[in-house]
Amino acid sequence: MTSTVDVGDAELAYTDTGTGHPVVWLHGSGPGATGMSNFGGNLPAFGDFRNIVVDLPGWGGSKRPETDEPLIFHAADRVVRALEGFGIERTHLVGNSYGGAVAMRIAMRYPELVERVVLMAPGGVLPTDAPPWPVGLEHLFGYMAAKNPSREEMAKFVRLMVYDETLATEELIDERYESSLRAHPELPIPPNFGDLTPDLRLISAPTLLVWGRDDQTVPLAWAPRILHGIPNAELRVLPNCRHWVQYERAPEFNHIVREFLEGGVAAAAKG
Numbered sequence: 710m711t712s713t714v715d716v717g718d719a720e721l722a723y724t725d726t727g728t729g730h731p732v733v734w735l736h737g738s739g740p741g742a743t744g745m746s747n748f749g750g751n752l753p754a755f756g757d758f759r760n761i762v763v764d765l766p767g768w769g770g771s772k773r774p775e776t777d778e779p780l781i782f783h784a785a786d787r788v789v790r791a792l793e794g795f796g797i798e799r800t801h802l803v804g805n806s807y808g809g810a811v812a813m814r815i816a817m818r819y820p821e822l823v824e825r826v827v828l829m830a831p832g833g834v835l836p837t838d839a840p841p842w843p844v845g846l847e848h849l850f851g852y853m854a855a856k857n858p859s860r861e862e863m864a865k866f867v868r869l870m871v872y873d874e875t876l877a878t879e880e881l882i883d884e885r886y887e888s889s890l891r892a893h894p895e896l897p898i899p900p901n902f903g904d905l906t907p908d909l910r911l912i913s914a915p916t917l918l919v920w921g922r923d924d925q926t927v928p929l930a931w932a933p934r935i936l937h938g939i940p941n942a943e944l945r946v947l948p949n950c951r952h953w954v955q956y957e958r959a960p961e962f963n964h965i966v967r968e969f970l971e972g973g974v975a976a977a978a979k980g
Contacts, residue, residue: 711745711770716790721763722770723791729758730824731800732970733788735808736765737952738780738832738900739870740852740863741885741892743769747805751955754963758970761795763788765811768892779903781807781833785814792822801970805829805955806927810905817911826916827966828935829954830927833905836934842899845869845926845952850899852889860886870953872923909938916942917969919962921950 713720724745732755736747744762746769752760765784767773776783788811792800801824804812809831816823842850848866852858863886868877916939920929929946936944945965947958955962 711764713770714791714794716787716794718774719766719772719787721766721787721791723764724762725759725795726752726762727756727759730970731759731761731797733792733800733802733812734760734762735788735802735804735811736763736768737806737808738765738768738902739806739849739885740858740866741887741889743888745769746884746888747808747953748803748955750959751963754959754967758801761791761797761800763791765808769888770892777901779901781810781814781903781905784811785818789815789819789822798822799824801825801827803827803829803966804831806952807832807902809833810902813905813909813912814903816914816916817905817908820911820913823914825970826912826914827919827969828916829919829962830921830924830932830952831918831935832902832927834909834931834935834938835904835906836931843925843928845924846899849926853900858886858889863889869925870951871957872921872949872951873957876957906934906938909935910940912939913941915969917966918942918944919954919965920944920946921952921954921957922946922948923950924952926952 713722734748736742736744744764764771802812809828810833864882867882868874936942950957
């Protein structure tokens, strides 16, 4: 069941299940994204944690206040305000894409709050020689810019997120399309997300990067700058997988992340 929490200038929508150690789940910026659409299928594997699944400002049930602040910075501060409201002093963060960038910003600015960080192809950091926008981002920004986006455009976007297109089911496309019409972000294209590159070294928490080798939205070629910028980071790459790692390779993702959050080395390090 979705609830809301007052974060000062807005109400942040979230679900809160379980009673174990807190894990905050932060979704991506794709059209129609919500916390539960990104992570609902993973939560049963984390039933012994307290799972706080957030709708970031402008997505799902969370409205975006008027602001000129970079989106990543704005969202990170609102998530921290929510954690303060919940009385949470220490938590793990799990974020994919835009949500990964929000997690990094929180870990940079509020290290005392963060125990471990899991990032799936996070945004917020571009390589110095970045090519024109990858095809996944082109479709994302194109959809955001459309006054009346079509279901077919959503179908194209969803199919780009997975290597196995049979996972881009009609039900999933319908769900994302209907959600996008309820909370269609009105943003400049490309949006002002903000640049996290200068402060990567400030992330002191152990950090696990999980990447689909065939990601066409945030390409694997962009990973080294983050991997080498965060002092205590490791990388796991899954073949035959694109941007939605937690969805497309859910059993492996769940295993890798559980092991990492419980304090062990990532499965990749075991060979």
